[in-house]
Amino acid sequence: xxxxxxxxxxxxxxxxxxxxxxxxxxxxxxxxxxxxxxxxxxxxxxxxxxxxxxxxxxxxxxxxxxxxxxxxxxxxxxxxxxxxxxxxxxxxxxxxxxxxxxxxxxxxxxxxxxxxxxxxxxxxxxxxxxxxxxxxxxxxxxxxxxxxxxxxxxxxxxxxxxxxxxxxxxxxxxxxxxxxxxxxxxxxxxxxxxxxxxxxxxxxxxxxxxxxxxxxxxxxxxxxxxxxxxxxxxxxxxxxxxxxxxxxxxxxxxxxxxxxxxxxxxxxxxxxxxxxxxxxxxxxxxxxxxxxxxxxxxxxxxxxxxxxxxxxxxxxxxxxxxxxxxxxxxxxxxxxxxxxxxxxxxxxxxxxxxxxxxxxxxxxxxxxxxxxxxxxxxxxxxxxxxxxxxxxxxxxxxxxxxxxxxxxxxxxxxxxxxxxxxxxxxxxxx
Amino acid sequence: xxxxxxxxxxxxxxxxxxxxxxxxxxxxxxxxxxxxxxxxxxxxxxxxxxxxxxxxxxxxxxxxxxxxxxxxxxxxxxxxxxxxxxxxxxxxxxxxxxxxxxxxxxxxxxxxxxxxxxxxxxxxxxxxxxxxxxxxxxxxxxxxxxxxxxxxxxxxxxxxxxxxxxxxxxxxxxxxxxxxxxxxxxxxxxxxxxxxxxxxxxxxxxxxxxxxxxxxxxxxxxxxxxxxxxxxxxxxxxxxxxxxxxxxxxxxxxxxxxxxxxxxxxxxxxxxxxxxxxxxxxxxxxxxxxxxxxxxxxxxxxxxxxxxxxxxxxxxxxxxxxxxxxxxxxxxxxxxxxxxxxxxxxxxxxxxxxxxxxxxxxxxxxxxxxxxxxxxxxxxxxxxxxxxxxxxxxxxxxxxxxxxxxxxxxxxxxxxxxxxxxxxxxxxxx
Numbered sequence: 001x002x003x004x005x006x007x008x009x010x011x012x013x014x015x016x017x018x019x020x021x022x023x024x025x026x027x028x029x030x031x032x033x034x035x036x037x038x039x040x041x042x043x044x045x046x047x048x049x050x051x052x053x054x055x056x057x058x059x060x061x062x063x064x065x066x067x068x069x070x071x072x073x074x075x076x077x078x079x080x081x082x083x084x085x086x087x088x089x090x091x092x093x094x095x096x097x098x099x100x101x102x103x104x105x106x107x108x109x110x111x112x113x114x115x116x117x118x119x120x121x122x123x124x125x126x127x128x129x130x131x132x133x134x135x136x137x138x139x140x141x142x143x144x145x146x147x148x149x150x151x152x153x154x155x156x157x158x159x160x161x162x163x164x165x166x167x168x169x170x171x172x173x174x175x176x177x178x179x180x181x182x183x184x185x186x187x188x189x190x191x192x193x194x195x196x197x198x199x200x201x202x203x204x205x206x207x208x209x210x211x212x213x214x215x216x217x218x219x220x221x222x223x224x225x226x227x228x229x230x231x232x233x234x235x236x237x238x239x240x241x242x243x244x245x246x247x248x249x250x251x252x253x254x255x256x257x258x259x260x261x262x263x264x265x266x267x268x269x270x271x272x273x274x275x276x277x278x279x280x281x282x283x284x285x286x287x288x289x290x291x292x293x294x295x296x297x298x299x300x301x302x303x304x305x306x307x308x309x310x311x312x313x314x315x316x317x318x319x320x321x322x323x324x325x326x327x328x329x330x331x332x333x334x335x336x337x338x339x340x341x342x343x344x345x346x347x348x349x350x351x352x353x354x355x356x357x358x359x360x361x362x363x364x365x366x367x368x369x370x371x372x373x374x375x376x377x378x379x380x381x382x383x384x385x386x387x388x389x390x391x392x393x394x395x396x397x398x399x400x401x402x403x404x405x406x407x408x409x410x411x412x413x414x415x416x417x418x419x420x421x422x423x424x425x426x427x428x429x430x
Numbered sequence: 431x432x433x434x435x436x437x438x439x440x441x442x443x444x445x446x447x448x449x450x451x452x453x454x455x456x457x458x459x460x461x462x463x464x465x466x467x468x469x470x471x472x473x474x475x476x477x478x479x480x481x482x483x484x485x486x487x488x489x490x491x492x493x494x495x496x497x498x499x500x501x502x503x504x505x506x507x508x509x510x511x512x513x514x515x516x517x518x519x520x521x522x523x524x525x526x527x528x529x530x531x532x533x534x535x536x537x538x539x540x541x542x543x544x545x546x547x548x549x550x551x552x553x554x555x556x557x558x559x560x561x562x563x564x565x566x567x568x569x570x571x572x573x574x575x576x577x578x579x580x581x582x583x584x585x586x587x588x589x590x591x592x593x594x595x596x597x598x599x600x601x602x603x604x605x606x607x608x609x610x611x612x613x614x615x616x617x618x619x620x621x622x623x624x625x626x627x628x629x630x631x632x633x634x635x636x637x638x639x640x641x642x643x644x645x646x647x648x649x650x651x652x653x654x655x656x657x658x659x660x661x662x663x664x665x666x667x668x669x670x671x672x673x674x675x676x677x678x679x680x681x682x683x684x685x686x687x688x689x690x691x692x693x694x695x696x697x698x699x700x701x702x703x704x705x706x707x708x709x710x711x712x713x714x715x716x717x718x719x720x721x722x723x724x725x726x727x728x729x730x731x732x733x734x735x736x737x738x739x740x741x742x743x744x745x746x747x748x749x750x751x752x753x754x755x756x757x758x759x760x761x762x763x764x765x766x767x768x769x770x771x772x773x774x775x776x777x778x779x780x781x782x783x784x785x786x787x788x789x790x791x792x793x794x795x796x797x798x799x800x801x802x803x804x805x806x807x808x809x810x811x812x813x814x815x816x817x818x819x820x821x822x823x824x825x826x827x828x829x830x831x832x833x834x835x836x837x838x839x840x841x842x843x844x845x846x847x848x849x850x851x852x853x854x855x856x857x858x859x860x
Contacts, residue, residue, distance in 0.1 A: 018722070021722075022580050022581075022722055025582075025721070026580065026581070026582055026721075026722075029582060029647065029760070030579070030580070032647070032760040032761065032764045033575075033579050033756075033759055033760055035761070131577075137720075137722075137723035137724065137726060138726055139572075139573050139576070139577025139578065139726075142569075142572065142573070142576060142577045143569050143572070143573065143577070145463075146569070146572060146576075146744065146747065146748065146753075147561075147569025147572045147573070147744050148569065148740065148744065149460070149463050149743070149744050149747040150452050150456065150460070150739070150740040150741075150742075150743030150744050150747065151452075151456070151740055152455075152456055152459060217459065217462070275705075275708055275709070275729060278705055278708040279705070290567075290740060291455070291456070291736075292448070292451075292452055292456075292567075292736035292737065292739060292740040292743075293567035293730065293731065293736060293737045293740035293741075294567065294730070294731050294734075294736060294737060295730065295731075296567060296568055296569075296728070296729065296730035296731075297727075297728070297729040297730065298726070298727075298728055298729075299705060299726065299727040299728075299729070300723065300724070300725065300726035300727065301723065301724050301725075301726075304724075306721075306722035306723060306724060307722070307723045307724060309580070309722060310578065310580045310581055310720060310722040310723035311580075311723075312580075313579070313580030313722075314576065314577055314578065314579050314580050316580075317576065317579040317580065318576065321753075321754075321755065322753075323576075323751075323752075323753035323754075323755070324751075324753075325751065325753070326463075329463055330459070330462040330463055331462065331465070334462045
């Protein structure tokens with residue numbers, strides 16, 4: 001049996017503690033799987049004395065993580081601090097420059113600096129591994145870089161944020177509104193005190209940018225992701241979705257189109273018959289369409305101590321086995337720039353909910369505006385009658401461009417008889 | 431860039447042709463992914479002149495595959511002939527003995543001889559890769575051996591046979607019986623002329639034995655798989671399942687229990703809320719429960735030219751990248767014997783359908799037999815009235831042992847008022 005793989009952990013939150021637990025609890029089988037043991041040799045965190053449920057006695061303690069990552073007896077640095085810049089980035093750069101493998105769970109870091117870090121790692125012939133950064137415990141990066149390596153990939157999409165999926169599921173099941181369910185999610189620990197990172201789609205966008213890079217062999221291009229969160233989804237929309245045969249999910253969708261790479265995160269109506277419609281609560285799922293394998297789906301827990309630590313340790317196992325793969329599946333010098341497709345040119349079907357005055361002639365006005373913009377209607381639901389008051393009118397529209405849709409909604413929104421800003425949710429055929 | 435990886439293909443059916451198509455169509459990106467090209471150098475099949483939709487002009491042709499697999503310029507042998515013994519086994523043994531990597535899609539071969547072949551491959555430090563043998567295009571072997579390597583795995587189960595899943599889906603959707611739908615499946619090419627390998631559960635059992643070995647670190651033990659097919663499932667059962675909140679699926683389930691390894695393939699009632707209940711038609715899915723990652727699911731096409739060839743080429747990519755993993759995740763010398771748990775000791779819930787004479791007192795007789803065997807009833811459905819004629823009585827029974835259940839059913843089956851052999855389907859809580 002070879003020398004142990006020696007690991008230094010920077011950041012001892014729940015994930016760091018989870019990694020130590022796995023390496024303790026499953027040490028025997030891990031040694032068999034790797035042909036060598038995986039040993040934590042050093043740790044660094046803000047507070048040495050915090051109770052983390054694991055003993056740190058056997059590890060060297062560093063107050064200064066930058067010192068730790070260059071220590072002679074360290075083979076791999078686990079970066080579990082977080083944040084796209086600052087100390088996390090500096091640590092990873094320093095570790096790589098000193099010939100250490102880097103494993104991270106940091107989606108923001110990879111979304112912003114992945115290509116540069118990958119190039120640096122390649123130069124030094126060390127791993128830059130980030131399985132835990134996307135969809136938690138689901139081994140989706142491995143599936144895409146290796147399991148589906150035979151395929152050209154044209155589309156990848158998924159439920160990439162468990163908080164949003166939990167909120168949307170709870171809204172549907174309990175009939176409550178967003179703000180109410182968010183508060184509950186915060187109490188349960190499923191949502192942060194400042195929830196915007198999750199509910200405004202930024203977290204999903206980080207993950208999508210990474211998936212798109214691996215899928216299409218292009219540099220990570222987080223800045224081109226079109227992002228829209230779930231704050232504007234109402235229980236009424238969820239009810240109409242069910243009536244129309246859809247579930248509302250926050251999806252991240254990356255597609256290679258003739259016009260470039262389209263990356264978008266927004267609430268979607270997905271057909272109830274689609275597998276991903278059945279992925280509920282905090283679960284994540286990723287769907288990959290390959291040119292030979294066709295559609296494959298991967299589902300599991302996207303966050304939490306155990307699942308995230310599971311992904312981190314899987315990366316360590318690869319390194320311990322000596323199995324390296326380029327960070328984004330191909331050498332970074334082969335990664336093309338990601339030419340973004342404009343969202344205005346996106347084509348798709350749309351759901352629109354209007355709150356209109358219930359009086360004759362209103363619908364004729366709307367129909368005329370649709371016609372003027374060459375937007376063609378698939379169905380309309382006008383439910384309930386309260387003459388003179390606000391009633392919902394729900395339209396579903398055949399495939400059209402985002403630009404035409406936005407222009408249509410702007411014009412409709414200016415009608416005196418339309419009492420609230422129109423609500424629009426994109427329909428995905430999947 | 432390094433030397434090309436040189437591949438010899440034994441067997442040129444649809445999968446072999448699919449592999450050649452992928453290596454042609456995706457040659458550029460495969461070279462980038464591997465850092466070298468993957469080249470077919472030799473092929474062997476029964477009929478040289480058959481039209482396979484791909485040109486064989488660039489490959490050396492061997493009438494005798496055993497000659498091909500020892501050829502000097504061959505790095506990897508693809509065994510795509512099939513069959514658990516005979517030429518397929520002989521070829522793999524010979525290839526390994528001569529230091530060639532082996533990639534195969536042959537589930538019967540791995541289920542029967544996987545441990546021995548794995549040991550031989552280990553001695554020669556070559557790969558024995560078989561991703562395509564289980565669940566077609568789904569990279570489930572990679573997920574278990576690598577992606578979930580941090581975890582102890584206690585249970586793995588799945589829909590492992592697309593033909594059965596297609597038949598069960600079509601029966602439910604169209605209200606037809608097994609024989610009728612099977613005939614249609616045969617016409618569509620989803621089922622073989624001799625369907626027993628699929629519909630009697632043998633194919634799923636091969637795959638389950640392989641999954642169990644990887645999951646639990648034990649020698650493949652196909653002979654201990656309890657196998658029951660889907661021939662006895664009627665549309666009536668499917669209707670009752672829906673009424674009770676279940677879908678009927680042919681599952682393969684492997685569990686590490688206190689009594690040993692339980693491996694079983696049989697029709698199951700799974701709750702409609704379970705993700706796997708939504709996996710329909712020819713799709714396969716595998717669920718893995720890990721001690722840290724919790725539940726993960728993998729879904730995709732389990733057969734067909736493209737998906738199967740995708741898995742074969744993924745194995746080639748690993749070899750081209752130089753990334754080897756022990757055949758069953760740990761060195762074969764560490765694989766324990768698989769101590770089988772007896773099916774009689776299995777505990778679970780049960781669905782039972784009886785056809786009884788509709789007359790007073792019948793149910794009292796049945797209830798007494800249940801009581802005598804300490805089998806406790808959860809629900810009973812007695813629908814329709816036709817005095818003196820046969821009517822269905824459906825029971826669901828709380829967790830009990832298989833032995834108690836079988837004894838109960840035997841006694842019930844002897845009642846004069848019970849007109850057909852009782853039908854039993856196990857209920858899985860999942």
